[in-house]
Amino acid sequence: MGDGVFEVLATSGDTHLGGDDFDKKIVDHLAEEFRRQEGIDLRKDKQALQRLTEAAEKAKIELSSVTQAEINLPFITATQDGPKHLDMTLTRAKFEELCSDLIDRCRIPVENALRDAKLNKENIDEVVLVGGSTRIPAIQELVKRVLGRDPTRRLTPTKWSPWVRRFKQVCWQEKSKTFYCSTSHPSPWVWKPWAVS
Numbered sequence: 001m002g003d004g005v006f007e008v009l010a011t012s013g014d015t016h017l018g019g020d021d022f023d024k025k026i027v028d029h030l031a032e033e034f035r036r037q038e039g040i041d042l043r044k045d046k047q048a049l050q051r052l053t054e055a056a057e058k059a060k061i062e063l064s065s066v067t068q069a070e071i072n073l074p075f076i077t078a079t080q081d082g083p084k085h086l087d088m089t090l091t092r093a094k095f096e097e098l099c100s101d102l103i104d105r106c107r108i109p110v111e112n113a114l115r116d117a118k119l120n121k122e123n124i125d126e127v128v129l130v131g132g133s134t135r136i137p138a139i140q141e142l143v144k145r146v147l148g149r150d151p152t153r154r155l156t157p158t159k160w161s162p163w164v165r166r167f168k169q170v171c172w173q174e175k176s177k178t179f180y181c182s183t184s185h186p187s188p189w190v191w192k193p194w195a196v197s
Contacts, residue, residue, distance in 0.1 A: 010116035012109040017102060019060070019133045025098040026056035026090065030071065034086055040077055042086075048076050052086075063092045064135040096138045103138045110146050121148040128152050 030052055031042045042048040051073050059069040073086040096103065114121065127143060129151045134140065144150055 009119070010113045012112040012116065014105055014109055017105055019057075019131075021102050022060055022099050022133060022136070023053060023056040025102065026059055026095065027052045029090070029094075029098050030056065030086065030088060033088060034076075038084055040079070040084065042076060045077060051076060059090050060095070060136070061132075063090070063095050064137060067092045092137070099136075099138070103136075103142055106139055106142055107146055110143060114147075121146070124149065126152050 027043070027049070031049075035041045042052055055071050055073055059071055062069040068089055068091045071086065071088045071090060075083045076086045077084045114124075124147055127147055127149055129135075129140065129143065134143075134151075140151055
């Protein structure tokens with residue numbers, strides 16, 4: 001791909017959707033469970049919220065390769081009775097349930113890019129997912145359902161990111177007719193290679 005020239009046929013995206021949105025779903029779930037058990041809303045404590053956010057991101061990443069993640073945050077807060085600890089298990093199934101609305105939102109940009117490129121899924125030769133959130137198995141399954149093929153496994157999603165950023169910069173600098181609508185994940189764009197003469 002690096003030696004060729006590419007024509008972007010369409011781009012689409014949801015600029016209000018990204019990895020932080022998935023993290024927030026986990027944070028809210030953990031905080032609600034803790035509030036139900038202990039009567040304390042950890043979201044009102046900046047330090048506790050920061051620790052929850054870091055743990056949520058770590059759990060999200062883990063759930064891309066395992067079916068459950070352990071979330072252990074000792075001394076997350078304290079009361080007159082002493083320190084309180086957060087110790088919970090989050091399954092991939094629960095994560096997908098919590099994030100089902102976000103996952104479903106990812107379908108729209110994929111379908112829009114396909115429509116705008118005037119293609120159907122049979123015209124797609126290869127699917128490349130770019131960005132950390134595209135490692136989420138439910139996102140990969142959604143793309144597979146919509147496009148009818150598995151995403152490429154040649155490179156990990158994060159290794160594609162620098163190439164895509166450079167590609168977008170070149171398109172912008174050369175004032176080509178291509179455009180890019182989103183920096184969220186996944187950000188579908190449809191392209192075809194041109195022969196280099």
